[in-house]
Amino acid sequence: MTLLLKLLLAPLLVVGSSLAGRRWGAPVAGTLVALPIVAGPILLVTCLEQGPQFGARAASSALLGLVSLAAFTVVFAWCSRRTGWVGALSVAWLVTLALDLGLARLHLPAFAAFAVVLTTAWLALRAFPPVPGSSSSSSVSSASSASSAPSGAPVWLWWDLPGRALATAALVVTVTTAAATVGPSMTGVLAPFPIATSVVAAFVLAQQGTDGAVRTLQGVPRGLLGFAVFCLLVAVLIERLGTPATFTVAVTVTLLVQLGWRWTQTRRPALATD
Template sequence: MTLLLKLLLAPLLVVASSLAGRRWGAPVAGTLVALPIVAGPILLVTCLEQGPRFGARAASSALLGLVSLAAFTVVFAWCSRRTGWVGSLAAAWLATLALDLALARLTVPPFAGFAIVLAAAWLALRVFPAAPASSAEQSPSWPWWDLPGRALATAALVVTVTTAADTVGPSFTGVLAPFPIATSVVAAFVLAQQGTDGAVQTLRGVPRGLLGFAVFCLLVAVLVEHLGTPATFAVALAATLAVQLAWRWALSRRAEPALASG
């Protein structure tokens, strides 16, 4: 059962979010990849295989991994102004891995980790390169192997992290859970197909969407030892979707006066 979860759940979620992003545009794609579509299955499998106590510690560490995810978006967005997707991806991955290695050594309470994530998301948006005032979004021709490639890359990450959990422990397992595999694939393809403006628009949605992701990790960290795995993940998923929808509604309400005045 857990093998099927590793091989199917996260890859299917990545493919579904990719298709939705293509349908509704770059900002939606960025928000979708900020959902726990990969980290959620990793934490679920970790709880099932290693037990709730191990899973709670991993989820707490995953909050710190979201700081690295926010840093990834900033580094990639700035590098995309000067180099192609290969250079941008290499620089962003190096920054992410360096932060992950440092953050895996820290132990912070879940609520403190939650506050750190919100501060990191706010800071990321403050230092993000400016998005274009208006741009005609292109409809790129995606290669046939794009979606299978995303699914295979996601499955490889899930299998690698959950298999190594016994060796690396809950802290490193959790910090690696939000590693930006889905975000990397989306960002690289958007940069190659739509240029810097498309990449910046897409990646700006990631720190904006980290609130829901952080809520998910927080609830798993504080509830899984008390409610058990199935109930905790059901509650965390419902809360994440509710928070994400409410946050997008709030952002759209804030944008309406600016559009009217423009």
């Protein structure tokens, strides 16, 4: 059963979120990859294989891994101004791994780590480069950015979705297999490693240009509230409720939080014009 979860659950969630992003656009894609579609299955398998106490510590550390995820989005966005997707991805991964190694040494209570994540997400949104259409963009940057964006509809290569699924399965199997060796802290911070986010960002940058990549990645820190709530609930409930009940509650609450947050964001422009 756990082997099937490793090989199927997270890859299917990544493929589903990718298809939804193609259907509804870059902001939705960024928000969806900010959900625990990879970290959730990793934590689930970890709890099943290593026990609730190990899983609680891993979930608490996964909150700190979200700090690295937010940093990844900002670094990739800025690097995309000067390099292609290979260079941007290389630099962003190095920064993420360095942060993960440092954050794995911290042992913060779950609620303190939750506060750190929300603060980091708020700061990350303000650290993105400007894009046309945003309040911080000037007419000059709008013209230059628009000229650098590829025109036409995105062309999705046949191996895109299988590649995302294979990369996701490889991460889940690697992290969960090494969990007993590396310990709960490292398992936790690696759980949100931006595999799905990396693939989405690289494809959007190559096909839609820098502005499309920035708009997509801005959805990640906006969506970290639901991700953080998920990790927090697993950390504080797993030893009390057990694995099935905890993950049922965590998934349900996370979806409600994410839908509510999305609704407030879509309502804000309408209220501003009233």
